[in-house]
Amino acid sequence: xxxxxxxxxLVIEKPVNIKEFLVLAKAxxxxxxxxxxxxAFVERSKFEETFVEEGDTxxxxxxxxxxxx
Amino acid sequence: xxxxxxxxxxxxRHIILEQVGGKGQEKILSGKVxxxxxxxxxxPAAMYLAAAGVGTIGLVDFDVVDLSxxxxxxxxxxxxxxxxxxxSGRETIAAMNPEVKVHTYNEQVTAANIQDxxxxxxxxxxxxxxxxxxxxxxxxxxxxxxxKPFSHAGIIRFQGQTMTYVPGEGPCYRCVFKEPPPKDAVxxxxxxxxxxxxxxxxxxxxxxxxxxxxxxxxxxxxxxxLTYDALTMAxxxxxxxxxxxxxxxxxxxxxxxxxxxxxxxxxLRNTRVG
Numbered sequence: 001x002x003x004x005x006x007x008x009x010l011v012i013e014k015p016v017n018i019k020e021f022l023v024l025a026k027a028x029x030x031x032x033x034x035x036x037x038x039x040a041f042v043e044r045s046k047f048e049e050t051f052v053e054e055g056d057t058x059x060x061x062x063x064x065x066x067x068x069x
Numbered sequence: 070x071x072x073x074x075x076x077x078x079x080x081x082r083h084i085i086l087e088q089v090g091g092k093g094q095e096k097i098l099s100g101k102v103x104x105x106x107x108x109x110x111x112x113p114a115a116m117y118l119a120a121a122g123v124g125t126i127g128l129v130d131f132d133v134v135d136l137s138x139x140x141x142x143x144x145x146x147x148x149x150x151x152x153x154x155x156x157s158g159r160e161t162i163a164a165m166n167p168e169v170k171v172h173t174y175n176e177q178v179t180a181a182n183i184q185d186x187x188x189x190x191x192x193x194x195x196x197x198x199x200x201x202x203x204x205x206x207x208x209x210x211x212x213x214x215x216x217k218p219f220s221h222a223g224i225i226r227f228q229g230q231t232m233t234y235v236p237g238e239g240p241c242y243r244c245v246f247k248e249p250p251p252k253d254a255v256x257x258x259x260x261x262x263x264x265x266x267x268x269x270x271x272x273x274x275x276x277x278x279x280x281x282x283x284x285x286x287x288x289x290x291x292x293x294x295l296t297y298d299a300l301t302m303a304x305x306x307x308x309x310x311x312x313x314x315x316x317x318x319x320x321x322x323x324x325x326x327x328x329x330x331x332x333x334x335x336x337l338r339n340t341r342v343g
C-alpha cells in the first residue's frame with residue numbers, strides 16, 4: 001500500500017489508524033503534530049478511528065516558533 | 070501624491086514592474102506595516118520593507134541586542150549589543166531610507182496592549198516575527214478580532230514555515246494549530262539552534278506577502294502553509310482548509326476577547342546555543 005506523507009511516498013503493509021501511523025511514519029513530536037488526511041484536518045480525538053489507506057495523502061504540520069531571540 | 074524625482078530614481082526598479090508602476094509605488098509609500106519581533110524574521114523583513122519604501126513601519130520588541138543575535142538578526146550590528154532592539158532597528162532603517170517613518174514599541178505584546186499597538190497607526194498589515202507560541206496565538210487572535218491581515222512564520226534548525234491570514238479569505242493560525250504546545254515541549258531556536266539564513270528566507274517571504282497585500286498583486290499564502298527545508302532545498306505548499314469550528318474565527322467562536330497564555334520561560338535566556 002502506497003501513501004503520500006509530506007510529499008514523499010511511504011509503503012505500509014496494511015491500513016493503520018492515525019495514532020499508529022504517526023509512529024510508523026516517524027512523525028516528530030506526535031503529541032503536538034497537526035494531521036491532515038486528503039486535505040482535511042483530523043481531530044486528535046479521532047486519531048484512533050481514522051485509518052490511513054491506499055492512496056491517501058497525509059500531511060504532518062509541525063509547530064515552528066523561532067524568529068526573535 | 071506624486072513621486073519626486075528622487076523617488077522616481079530610488080524606486081525605479083519597482084516602478085518599471087507592470088504590477089507596481091508609479092501607482093503601486095505610491096501605495097507602498099503610504100503603506101503601514103507593523104513588525105512584531107525584530108529578530109531573525111523581523112530584521113530582514115524590516116530592512117526589505119524599508120528599502121521598498123513602505124511609508125510607516127512599526128517595530129515591537131522588548132529585548133536588547135545580544136551578541137548571539139548577530140548571526141542572523143542583520144538589522145543589528147556589533148556596536149548595537151546592549152541597545153534596545155527597536156532603537157537599533159530604527160537607526161538601521163533611518164540609514165537605509167530616511168523617508169520611512171518608524172514607530173517603536175519597546176514592550177512585549179500582551180492581551181492588554183496589542184490592540185492599542187495595532188490601532189496606533191492603523192497598520193495595514195502585521196508581520197509576526199516572534200519566537201514563542203503565546204505571542205503567535207495572541208497576534209493571531211488580535212488580528213482576527215481586529216480584522217487585520219497578517220503573516221505568520223516560524224523557523225528552527227534548517228526548517229521554516231509561513232502562512233498568510235486575510236480576514237474572510239481562509240484559515241487563521243488557530244484553525245491549523247489549535248492552541249500553544251506546553252511550555253518547553255517544542256524547542257525554540259535558542260534551545261535547538263537555527264541556521265542564520267533561515268530568518269532571511271522566511272522573513273523576506275513575509276515582507277513579500279506584505280508588499281503583495283499592499284499592491285493587491287498576485288496570490289497570497291492564504292489557505293496555504295508554505296514549508297521550507299533548507300537541507301533538501303524543498304519548498305512545499307500544503308493546502309489548509311478553513312476550520313468552521315475554529316475557536317476564534319469559526320462560526321461560533323469561543324474566543325471573543327484577548328487573553329495571555331503563560332509567557333515563555335526565560336531561564337535559558339542567557340544560554341548561548343551552538
